[in-house]
Amino acid sequence: MRFPDDIERLAFEIVAQYSREGKKIATAESCTGGLVAAAITSITGASAVFERGFVSYSNDSKIDVLGVLPDVLKKFGPTSPEIAEEMAVGALAYSHANVALSVTGIAGPSTGGEDKPIGLVCFGIATKEGARFHATMNFRGDRNTVRYQAVVEGLTLLLSLVQKD
Numbered sequence: 503m504r505f506p507d508d509i510e511r512l513a514f515e516i517v518a519q520y521s522r523e524g525k526k527i528a529t530a531e532s533c534t535g536g537l538v539a540a541a542i543t544s545i546t547g548a549s550a551v552f553e554r555g556f557v558s559y560s561n562d563s564k565i566d567v568l569g570v571l572p573d574v575l576k577k578f579g580p581t582s583p584e585i586a587e588e589m590a591v592g593a594l595a596y597s598h599a600n601v602a603l604s605v606t607g608i609a610g611p612s613t614g615g616e617d618k619p620i621g622l623v624c625f626g627i628a629t630k631e632g633a634r635f636h637a638t639m640n641f642r643g644d645r646n647t648v649r650y651q652a653v654v655e656g657l658t659l660l661l662s663l664v665q666k667d
Contacts, residue, residue, distance in 0.1 A: 517551055529556065531605045533623060569592040590627055590634070603659060
């Protein structure tokens with residue numbers, strides 16, 4: 503599979519820089535359905551940096567596979583900064599990675615209500631050093647455009663983490 507040039511460039515840079523640093527990545531993806539993992543693993547040498555990926559599309563999978571607490575999921579909903587962080591923490595806990603990225607959002611065509619429109623995507627980061635943070639974006643476009651933008655943003659976040667080191 504061939505990704506657009508901008509995604510390939512980001513993924514190539516991630517593999518190169520995480521390789522130099524000797525760091526491993528895990529992903530936990532919902533609305534992107536594994537596209538971040540697929541972009542990274544499309545690059546030769548990805549096995550040196552990509553530890554594993556989780557596709558936790560359903561609420562049950564977020565609970566069963568990533569350890570998100572049902573009460574937290576019920577309180578905040580699957581598309582929220584809190585759940586994005588919990589997904590990243592779970593991916594880190596259930597892997598041998600140094601850094602975990604999560605993506606959860608509303609790609610469409612249906613909304614999650616007035617407060618959760620199409621294009622709302624939350625990202626979570628967790629690191630072995632104990633850092634936890636999240637970012638929320640409001641993308642525009644159809645389902646595929648939102649997913650594409652989410653992949654670009656997720657890769658950009660991963661790259662910014664290793665560049666800050």
